[in-house]
Amino acid sequence: MVGLQRFSEEKALVHEFGKYIVEKQDSALAGNANAVFNIAISGGSMNEALYEGLVNDKEIFPHIKWPQWRIFFCDERLVPFEDLQSNYGQFKKAVLDPLVHEDGQLNLGPTVYTINESLVGGGEKANKKIAEEYASLLPAAFDLMLLGCGDDGHTCSLFPGVEFNYLVEEMSSKVLWCHNSPKPPKDRITFTLAVIAVAKNVCFLARGPSKKAIMHDVLIVKNSELPAVLVNEMVGAKVTWFLDDKAGALVPKNC
């Protein structure tokens, strides 16, 4: 059974989302000054929530131990970092750049693990190498994984449909090259379910009316053809969903 947090106010949602992340940080770092917090993040609307809930929230910001953070991307588009489609590029603009001088001080940043940009555009062999190299950087288990859910039920770049079974069914590799993403760009890398399955905590964030139907399919119908449902089934009690009322309009509040 997954956890569900519901909000009618966006401000309350991002604040509680920030609090949840700090709680997971604190348990990862507890009692060990040399410990690190391994966190994996998704692209899209996640960036704005991370900025609002962590950097721009005056109550949360002082509790974040940025130098101990190790940040990875659950999926990445195989484009140069300055391309608007790059998840790292977007995260840098939305979170890392404002973080540097937030609160009138110099904040020593987290360590951020990107794909090897020098291999981008190198064709099939290079794309597979990007995935392999990225897999070799991953920790044995993430302390926290922050996921989004597309309107079609995809998460990371694990899409529903038989043509994507090669991604969803792979359990022996941690990161794969996705060569046929239905959302541009078609070339990406993605974590596999093998990485998600061993994460200590998994958190989904879904906001806005475009998520209404899919949230019903994921949380009520539990259609197991949807990758987001596979995550719920595999990770169970370690999963928490943060939903606003628009996304959760068809999900009863007490479910």
Ligand SMILES: O=C(O)[C@H](O)[C@@H](O)[C@H](O)[C@H](O)COP(=O)(O)O
């Ligand atoms: O790179 C990506 O495309 C994302 O990592 C992807 O899995 C995202 O999380 C969902 O598409 C939801 O995105 P939104 O929250 O923007 O709807």
